[in-house]
Amino acid sequence: xxxxxxxxxxxxxxxxxxxxxxxxxxxxxxxxxxxxxxxxxxxxxxxxxxxxxxxxxxxxxxxxxxxxxxxxxxxxxxxxxxxxxxxxxxxxxxxxxxxxxxxxxxxxxxxxxxxxxxxxxxxxxxxxxxxxxxxxxxxxxxxxxxxxxxxxxxxxxxxxxxxxxxxxxxxxxxxxxxxxxxxxxxxxxxxxxxxxxxxxxxxxxxxxxxxxxxxxxxxxxxxxxxxxxxxxxxxx
Amino acid sequence: xxxxxxxxxxxxxxxxxxxxxxxxxxxxxxxxxxxxxxxxxxxxxxxxxxxxxxxxxxxxxxxxxxxxxxxxxxxxxxxxxxxxxxxxxxxxxxxxxxxxxxxxxxxxxxxxxxxxxxxxxxxxxxxxxxxxxxxxxxxxxxxxxxxxxxxxxxxxxxxxxxxxxxxxxxxxxxxxxxxxxxxxxxxxxxxxxxxxxxxxxxxxxxxxxxxxxxxxxxxxxxxxxxxxxxxxxxxx
Numbered sequence: 511x512x513x514x515x516x517x518x519x520x521x522x523x524x525x526x527x528x529x530x531x532x533x534x535x536x537x538x539x540x541x542x543x544x545x546x547x548x549x550x551x552x553x554x555x556x557x558x559x560x561x562x563x564x565x566x567x568x569x570x571x572x573x574x575x576x577x578x579x580x581x582x583x584x585x586x587x588x589x590x591x592x593x594x595x596x597x598x599x600x601x602x603x604x605x606x607x608x609x610x611x612x613x614x615x616x617x618x619x620x621x622x623x624x625x626x627x628x629x630x631x632x633x634x635x636x637x638x639x640x641x642x643x644x645x646x647x648x649x650x651x652x653x654x655x656x657x658x659x660x661x662x663x664x665x666x667x668x669x670x671x672x673x674x675x676x677x678x679x680x681x682x683x684x685x686x687x688x689x690x691x692x693x694x695x696x697x698x699x700x701x702x703x704x705x706x707x708x709x710x711x712x713x714x715x716x717x718x719x720x721x722x723x724x725x726x727x728x729x730x731x732x733x734x735x736x737x738x739x740x741x742x743x744x745x746x
Numbered sequence: 747x748x749x750x751x752x753x754x755x756x757x758x759x760x761x762x763x764x765x766x767x768x769x770x771x772x773x774x775x776x777x778x779x780x781x782x783x784x785x786x787x788x789x790x791x792x793x794x795x796x797x798x799x800x801x802x803x804x805x806x807x808x809x810x811x812x813x814x815x816x817x818x819x820x821x822x823x824x825x826x827x828x829x830x831x832x833x834x835x836x837x838x839x840x841x842x843x844x845x846x847x848x849x850x851x852x853x854x855x856x857x858x859x860x861x862x863x864x865x866x867x868x869x870x871x872x873x874x875x876x877x878x879x880x881x882x883x884x885x886x887x888x889x890x891x892x893x894x895x896x897x898x899x900x901x902x903x904x905x906x907x908x909x910x911x912x913x914x915x916x917x918x919x920x921x922x923x924x925x926x927x928x929x930x931x932x933x934x935x936x937x938x939x940x941x942x943x944x945x946x947x948x949x950x951x952x953x954x955x956x957x958x959x960x961x962x963x964x965x966x967x968x969x970x971x972x973x974x975x976x977x978x979x980x981x982x
Contacts, residue, residue: 675925682922689911689918692941705928705935
């Protein structure tokens with residue numbers, strides 16, 4: 511089913527195994543980073559890359575754990591995530607490396623770049639913006655918003671934040687705190703909250719529980735919001 | 747410029763002078779109420795009706811002050827608004843009357859109905875939902891969220907709430923309170939907040955001040971969100 515391929519790139523001397531999906535036809539094309547949920551780069555994010563490629567974007571799936579690491583269960587994912595959560599500059603540098611790789615591809619030459627991420631990958635997109643990285647548009651899907659250990663820089667990216675109102679990982683006070691942070695550091699941002707919706711609403715395999723679970727409606731609405739946003743921000 | 751016409755309808759024995767804009771072609775068509783900002787039904791809302799008619803909706807501009815009342819300045823508008831603010835059941839009944847009128851038109855027979863409103867008109871759409879009125883989709887643009895004096899009913903309408911993060915009339919605690927209310931009473935709702943944006947962002951004539959003022963970008967984004975929402979909710 512997938513149309514892309516594994517794509518090796520360097521992050522400060524460490525090999526990352528991303529996933530690169532290319533549109534049909536001749537480019538150059540706008541590019542989009544796809545940063546995975548906390549398990550690491552999986553077939554779910556590869557499928558997102560393929561969907562974006564079908565819409566005319568060069569899509570690079572991010573391997574922020576490096577070496578193609580994919581957790582085999584939630585416990586391993588949590589342990590992996592903890593290592594980067596405790597070293598936010600490293601998380602940011604892994605994203606910067608992926609952005610640099612995407613920018614350097616012949617298929618994106620001179621084009622605008624976007625970035626999107628799910629869950630901990632949503633946090634990674636926020637952190638990419640927070641270090642002042644040069645990209646045009648970022649989308650955070652059921653992300654996590656705690657401020658990083660490093661000083662936040664003026665953001666260059668326009669941001670769209672989509673979350674569920676009932677998401678236990680970004681409760682109302684966290685949403686308000688993020689909005690206040692973005693007010694201070696980001697010139698162009700939007701927050702779209704889905705009522706009656708919890709964490710991981712894009713993931714059909716998410717275990718349903720209070721504050722978490724798949725929502726076909728929120729999944730479809732957020733995908734439309736994301737693709738409309740990238741269409742508006744990454745072309746022309 | 748305008749293509750619609752004044753349209754008289756009854757609200758519990760009081761004459762209202764709304765504005766009716768019809769699509770070209772043969773109906774029936776989905777219908778949309780357009781509830782004005784606090785000055786009353788003006789050419790701005792008539793233009794919105796015309797834009798909606800051009801997209802295939804029967805659009806009825808609401809005269810919630812009745813008798814075609816339009817304030818000549820902000821002071822008069824504030825005084826008019828105060829009368830309905832102090833009688834929220836009357837405001838709701840004026841909206842119910844307009845909805846009943848829209849439903850009874852031959853051009854909307856058997857079709858779904860939506861409702862939208864600006865500022866105090868946004869509040870009127872919330873109150874229409876809060877009395878449990880039967881409509882499919884409501885959009886609130888830079889609205890005001892204080893709870894009504896009447897008991898809130900289970901809402902039938904799906905709602906989209908668009909506001910500016912910096913709007914002094916719906917600060918963060920008011921947004922959170924509305925979201926909590928909707929969590930309790932509405933099965934399908936979304937809130938879209940625009941960063942760096944204040945009250946009245948759709949109004950090119952709004953006096954710029956802290957927490958208020960026109961935003962071409964938020965105006966365009968909210969119009970797209972509104973029309974996409976009505977397209978999704980009012981067809982089929």
